Amino acid sequence: MRVLFTTSEVFPLIKTGGLADVSGSLPAALQHLGVDIRILVPGYPSVLNQLAPLTHLAQLSELPVVGQAELLMGTIKETQVKVMVIKSASLYERAGGPYADANGMEWLDNPVRFGILSKVAAILSGKNSPLKDWQPDVVHCNDWQTGLTPAYMKLVEHTPAKSMISLHNMAFQGCYAPSWLPTLALPSTHFTLEGFEYHGLLSFLKAGIFYADSITTVSPSYAKEIQTAAFGFGLEGLLSKRGDEIKGILNGIDTKEWNPKTDTHLAKNYSATQLAGKAEVKRALQEKLGLQVKADAPLLGVVSRLTHQKGLDMLAPIVQPLLDLGCQLVLLGGGESELENAFRHLANNHAGSVSVNIGYNEPLSHQIMAGSDMFIMPSRFEPCGLNQLYGLAYGTPPIINATGGLADSVINTNIITYKNKTANGFVLSEASSASLLSCIKEAINVYKNDAAAWKQIQKNGMLQNLSWDKSALEYLAEYKKMLQ
Numbered sequence: 001m002r003v004l005f006t007t008s009e010v011f012p013l014i015k016t017g018g019l020a021d022v023s024g025s026l027p028a029a030l031q032h033l034g035v036d037i038r039i040l041v042p043g044y045p046s047v048l049n050q051l052a053p054l055t056h057l058a059q060l061s062e063l064p065v066v067g068q069a070e071l072l073m074g075t076i077k078e079t080q081v082k083v084m085v086i087k088s089a090s091l092y093e094r095a096g097g098p099y100a101d102a103n104g105m106e107w108l109d110n111p112v113r114f115g116i117l118s119k120v121a122a123i124l125s126g127k128n129s130p131l132k133d134w135q136p137d138v139v140h141c142n143d144w145q146t147g148l149t150p151a152y153m154k155l156v157e158h159t160p161a162k163s164m165i166s167l168h169n170m171a172f173q174g175c176y177a178p179s180w181l182p183t184l185a186l187p188s189t190h191f192t193l194e195g196f197e198y199h200g201l202l203s204f205l206k207a208g209i210f211y212a213d214s215i216t217t218v219s220p221s222y223a224k225e226i227q228t229a230a231f232g233f234g235l236e237g238l239l240s241k242r243g244d245e246i247k248g249i250l251n252g253i254d255t256k257e258w259n260p261k262t263d264t265h266l267a268k269n270y271s272a273t274q275l276a277g278k279a280e281v282k283r284a285l286q287e288k289l290g291l292q293v294k295a296d297a298p299l300l301g302v303v304s305r306l307t308h309q310k311g312l313d314m315l316a317p318i319v320q321p322l323l324d325l326g327c328q329l330v331l332l333g334g335g336e337s338e339l340e341n342a343f344r345h346l347a348n349n350h351a352g353s354v355s356v357n358i359g360y361n362e363p364l365s366h367q368i369m370a371g372s373d374m375f376i377m378p379s380r381f382e383p384c385g386l387n388q389l390y391g392l393a394y395g396t397p398p399i400i401n402a403t404g405g406l407a408d409s410v411i412n413t414n415i416i417t418y419k420n421k422t423a424n425g426f427v428l429s430e431a432s433s434a435s436l437l438s439c440i441k442e443a444i445n446v447y448k449n450d451a452a453a454w455k456q457i458q459k460n461g462m463l464q465n466l467s468w469d470k471s472a473l474e475y476l477a478e479y480k481k482m483l484q
């Protein structure tokens with residue numbers, strides 16, 4: 001089976017969040033199952049640099065706006081997965097991030113940048129593909145950036161291949177003025193309710209959901225949640241029409257990249273049977289960040305985008321009472337400036353107890369995951385979430401709000417779950433500061449007063465199989481279902 005996996009970010013080439021982690025590790029797991037898979041990604045500078053030397057595959061022509069682009073191919077060293085890259089200097093080769101400039105301003109030509117990503121995937125799966133020796137059976141799209149692909153496949157390229165869209169976050173939809181339709185060579189006859197129109201705008205994500213042959217999302221709970229007004233971001237009606245078809249498949253993790261036994265970013269490696277090294281990682285982290293070196297101070301870790309979704313505005317107001325209990329806090333993240341400032345302010349006022357690191361830092365994210373005692377993730381919604389899974393793997397029990405993939409992966413500690421050895425974290429009773437505080441207090445109580453129980457909870461998480469083993473098989477089953 002041949003699969004074209006199209007995405008706007010892929011670890012380790014380019015990453016802003018969990019989509020990159022999934023795009024790096026799921027194709028590798030599928031390849032391991034015998035799928036002939038290739039990733040398609042825009043040629044951002046970091047992609048071109050890391051994959052060099054790239055080989056020329058084909059010249060792409062008749063593209064909107066730019067006319068031509070070059071299709072190159074390289075291989076991700078770590079996984080040996082092949083990556084096809086769209087090289088277009090004017091579209092993708094600029095300083096800044098994949099979606100926005102260095103100041104966080106979205107690129108104004110994103111409709112073209114991701115319209116062309118969508119279009120190229122459709123071309124490569126159709127009769128007019130310049131690739132004569134590699135035609136996919138399935139095109140696997142991810143999020144709004146690739147949402148137009150199923151529309152181009154059905155309405156323009158008339159491809160024999162089947163399309164799947166995986167929904168990683170309904171909060172981002174790619175909605176643009178209808179004046180983009182002719183630019184992107186989309187048939188205006190389909191700019192309707194039964195098409196890609198959404199409240200007078202062209203919606204990339206709606207196009208994907210409407211025209212894809214198969215819809216998946218990244219956890220079973222989120223598959224149900226997105227069919228309700230609270231989580232569907234306006235597309236719940238359309239999603240519930242296809243409700244029975246939407247399959248929730250929990251993300252796995254890359255167990256090579258995220259493994260405390262082998263992680264090269266850590267001062268010391270450790271495992272479920274040799275947990276002692278974790279204390280050394282904590283000590284190194286405290287030293288590095290200027291926190292007081294205290295082995296018994298519960299160290300709370302956060303690695304996150306700082307947005308409403310992640311609920312960290314609920315954490316800021318309870319930092320003082322947590323410090324009064326002897327806790328320390330380390331945060332790594334970036335996003336909304338109000339939240340960044342609130343945490344910066346806390347760090348300034350509590351040097352030695354609070355460390356706030358604004359920005360993106362891959363090694364530090366591993367060190368926090370390993371060096372903290374608890375991982376704080378009170379998201380208001382969370383399609384899957386990878387950080388709580390990393391917390392489980394690193395013996396850093398997650399403290400989470402019961403939503404989406406968090407609810408599907410974290411089991412609250414109570415007498416029953418402790419006895420049957422499933423307890424692996426702590427779950428809020430509701431999304432509020434008060435509930436977050438009382439949940440963290442519960443965790444601290446176990447941490448301080450019952451070392452054996454704490455160790456058991458850590459081990460329960462560390463010994464779980466968090467890899468793609470099971471979920472990659474579920475994707476494969478979905479591909480096969482489409483092709484029947």
Ligand code: ADP
Nearest residue numbers: 017018304332333359360361362365385386387
């Ligand atoms: P989301 O994709 O919604 O941001 P996930 O939990 O699925 O949330 O994935 C987030 C990924 O991004 C994780 O790999 C996490 O470690 C990483 N990450 C988030 N913020 C940062 C940061 N500031 N520095 C380094 N890595 C980060």
Ligand code: GLC
Nearest residue numbers: 018019168382383384385386
């Ligand atoms: C999105 C979601 C996150 C999920 C990730 C990968 O970024 O916010 O919950 O883990 O995609 O699927």
